Amino acid sequence: MVFEQLTGNLFQGLVLGAVYGMATMGLSLIFGVLKVVNVGHGAFVMVGAFITFWLFSALGVNPIFAIPVAFVIGLGLGLFFYYTVIQRLIKAPELATLLATFSIGVLLQEVVKLIFGSEFRGYNWTVGKIDLGLTVLPVSKLLASLGSVGIAVLLYIWFNRTRAGSAMRSVVEDSEGARVCGVNVGAAYAWSFALGIGLTVTSGVLLTMFIPVGINPYMGGGYTLKAFVIAVLGGLSSPYGAFFGGLVFGLIENGSYTLFALLPGVEPFALTRFLSFLILLIILLIRPTGLLTRK
Amino acid sequence: MLQVRDLESGYGPMQVLWKPGLEVKAGTVTSLLGPNGAGKSTLLGTVFGSVPPWGGTVVYEGKEITREPTHKKVQLGMALVPEGKHLFPNMTVEENLYMGAYLKRAEAHREESLEQVYELFPRLKERRRQMAGLLSGGEQQMVTVGRSLMTKPKLIMLDEPSQGLAPLLVELMFETIRKMKDDIGLTILLVEQNADASLEAADYVYVMHEGTIKAEGTPDQIKASDDIREAFLGM
Numbered sequence A: 001m002v003f004e005q006l007t008g009n010l011f012q013g014l015v016l017g018a019v020y021g022m023a024t025m026g027l028s029l030i031f032g033v034l035k036v037v038n039v040g041h042g043a044f045v046m047v048g049a050f051i052t053f054w055l056f057s058a059l060g061v062n063p064i065f066a067i068p069v070a071f072v073i074g075l076g077l078g079l080f081f082y083y084t085v086i087q088r089l090i091k092a093p094e095l096a097t098l099l100a101t102f103s104i105g106v107l108l109q110e111v112v113k114l115i116f117g118s119e120f121r122g123y124n125w126t127v128g129k130i131d132l133g134l135t136v137l138p139v140s141k142l143l144a145s146l147g148s149v150g151i152a153v154l155l156y157i158w159f160n161r162t163r164a165g166s167a168m169r170s171v172v173e174d175s176e177g178a179r180v181c182g183v184n185v186g187a188a189y190a191w192s193f194a195l196g197i198g199l200t201v202t203s204g205v206l207l208t209m210f211i212p213v214g215i216n217p218y219m220g221g222g223y224t225l226k227a228f229v230i231a232v233l234g235g236l237s238s239p240y241g242a243f244f245g246g247l248v249f250g251l252i253e254n255g256s257y258t259l260f261a262l263l264p265g266v267e268p269f270a271l272t273r274f275l276s277f278l279i280l281l282i283i284l285l286i287r288p289t290g291l292l293t294r295k
Numbered sequence B: 001m002l003q004v005r006d007l008e009s010g011y012g013p014m015q016v017l018w019k020p021g022l023e024v025k026a027g028t029v030t031s032l033l034g035p036n037g038a039g040k041s042t043l044l045g046t047v048f049g050s051v052p053p054w055g056g057t058v059v060y061e062g063k064e065i066t067r068e069p070t071h072k073k074v075q076l077g078m079a080l081v082p083e084g085k086h087l088f089p090n091m092t093v094e095e096n097l098y099m100g101a102y103l104k105r106a107e108a109h110r111e112e113s114l115e116q117v118y119e120l121f122p123r124l125k126e127r128r129r130q131m132a133g134l135l136s137g138g139e140q141q142m143v144t145v146g147r148s149l150m151t152k153p154k155l156i157m158l159d160e161p162s163q164g165l166a167p168l169l170v171e172l173m174f175e176t177i178r179k180m181k182d183d184i185g186l187t188i189l190l191v192e193q194n195a196d197a198s199l200e201a202a203d204y205v206y207v208m209h210e211g212t213i214k215a216e217g218t219p220d221q222i223k224a225s226d227d228i229r230e231a232f233l234g235m
């Protein structure tokens, strides 16, 4: 009985983990190319959530079509913040970019609050449930998960099969080497940042397809923290590492939830969050370069 | 082919280049000698554009290109083999070399360029599927030189290509420089610590010290001047 519940929950964890993974790829990409930690990560997730909410509630647009909209808006926001803020700070001490991305996050929160107010929002997209034997899953969650896998695969192909993709990879490996090859390193920085933000805003769509409630300007904080844990799990600078880190994190979160629920008198959700940070601390202590890295 | 005049640049508030000037004639090997910290790497970096110039001019094939971005310069046929390798450790040898042919102009010739590099360094052909980060220091240096050749350059600037190599590999590197000039027809600006071998390979020599050019001449003239050798080259 418990075992069945556990396997069912672990499966759900994997489905959610794919979305978590996708939601961390942008953070890792930006760190990998620019060595900038985007502390405002969660705020961009929040922007994606509001895009989905607004398109659905005001215009009746299917959340699936919110994906390209969010991606393009994310690219635009990324280019805007790169050229207005980040570009000037790349060579500055790390504290400068930490403060800058933190401020950008606060700015986004307040702008969204001005437009939508600070109450919790939600939407109700009913597309039925599907019985997978192991567990019953809402179709919306399945779509969010498959969408995440699809985006990760597209990103992989783009990185490995296109000129722009190989330029970006070369900058990650050695920016001076990339320059020698004739890569426009400045442009690669700008577009990596834009792509990272585009992916992050898009993940806001997928995450609300998973959890279509609790949308509010301050929802991002929890996602920033989770993304840090996942990024560290996956080795920080690789988007694919981040994706697998997400899968692992989904499994841990859901598995531990089931197990904690067995303890009498315990509120499992709070413990799950505690566990995430315990994991983060332990990894940082024993393998600060991340668990899934080669070296 | 290349004229550098009154070049000034540095890092932050610190000026390193104090108006050195030099000329590299087409089809020759021009050697830039000087002690550690003289500003040789900074000069190559400023000519190439990875270090922003503060003043002075760089004329390449008759055109003033002082402030053109590096990718434009690579497009025009200027190549740099940077000091300290800078290859892509998690790509294979062949992927590294193909990255050298990243720009359209070079991409069109990338298979012949690759053959040419493998002819110069047969060792790289054997290792072509290996991750570049796992190669020996000498092999990594070959990849760095090969990758710059893949850009189809007319002028190649080499920054201490024999640094840290075993004697046999130093010899190979200088043999390669000779082939680049005689067989491929490249124009070469060579920065070296190894003054002896460098004087041997060069058609013309500049001696740099504290950010300026202190002496110039043919290798024989430099060798004949005890003052220059003692003051700047420690020979």
Ligand SMILES: Nc1ncnc2c1ncn2[C@@H]1O[C@H](COP(=O)(O)OP(=O)(O)OP(=O)(O)O)[C@@H](O)[C@H]1O
Binding pocket: B011, B016, B034, B035, B036, B037, B038, B039, B040, B041, B042, B043, B083, B193
């Ligand atoms: N990236 C950098 N940032 C700050 N200072 C630098 C940088 N690179 C070089 N310098 C300084 O500039 C001066 C000239 O250095 P440069 O590397 O051009 O000399 P070099 O002639 O190439 O010496 P070497 O033979 O040791 O390679 C030195 O004082 C060095 O400390």
Ligand SMILES: [Mg+2]
Binding pocket: B040, B041, B042, B083, B159
């Ligand atoms: Mg040097």
